[in-house]
Amino acid sequence: MDKYTPTGVSVNKSAKKIFINWKDGHSSVYPFGGLRKSCPCVFCQGGHEAMGKDIDPIVFLTDTSERLDIANIKQSGNYAIQIFWNDGHNTGIYRWEYLRKGCPVEAGILPPEKDGN
Numbered sequence: 383m384d385k386y387t388p389t390g391v392s393v394n395k396s397a398k399k400i401f402i403n404w405k406d407g408h409s410s411v412y413p414f415g416g417l418r419k420s421c422p423c424v425f426c427q428g429g430h431e432a433m434g435k436d437i438d439p440i441v442f443l444t445d446t447s448e449r450l451d452i453a454n455i456k457q458s459g460n461y462a463i464q465i466f467w468n469d470g471h472n473t474g475i476y477r478w479e480y481l482r483k484g485c486p487v488e489a490g491i492l493p494p495e496k497d498g499n
C-alpha cells in the first residue's frame with residue numbers, strides 16, 4: 383500500500399527529527415523524543431501483552447532530552463527500520479505502518495515540515 387511505502391528517510395541530527403516521505407505524497411516528521419518513547423520493543427512496551435499498540439501522536443509533543451541522539455538506522459527487511467539510540471538501546475523495530483499510523487503531522491499535532499538539511 384502506497385501509504386505505508388516510504389520513498390525517502392532522512393535524519394536531521396541538529397533538529398533531532400526524522401523525516402519520512404511516503405509514496406502517497408505525504409511527508410512525516412518525527413522528533414527523536416517521541417520516537418524513543420514509542421519504542422515498540424517488548425521491554426519498552428512493558429511485556430508481550432502490551433505489544434501491538436499504535437503510537438499516540440501526542441507523544442511527539444514531549445521534550446527531547448538534549449543528549450538523546452540516533453547513532454544509526456538500519457533497514458529491517460522491507461517493512462521496518464531499526465533505530466540505534468545513543469543511550470545504547472537498539473531493540474526497537476519500527477514498522478513503516480507503525481510509523482505512518484502515528485504520524486504527528488497527519489494527526490494535526492505538528493505542522494508539515496521538510497528536512498531543511
Ligand SMILES: [Zn+2]
Pocket residue numbers: 421422423424425426427471473474
Ligand atoms: Zn525499546
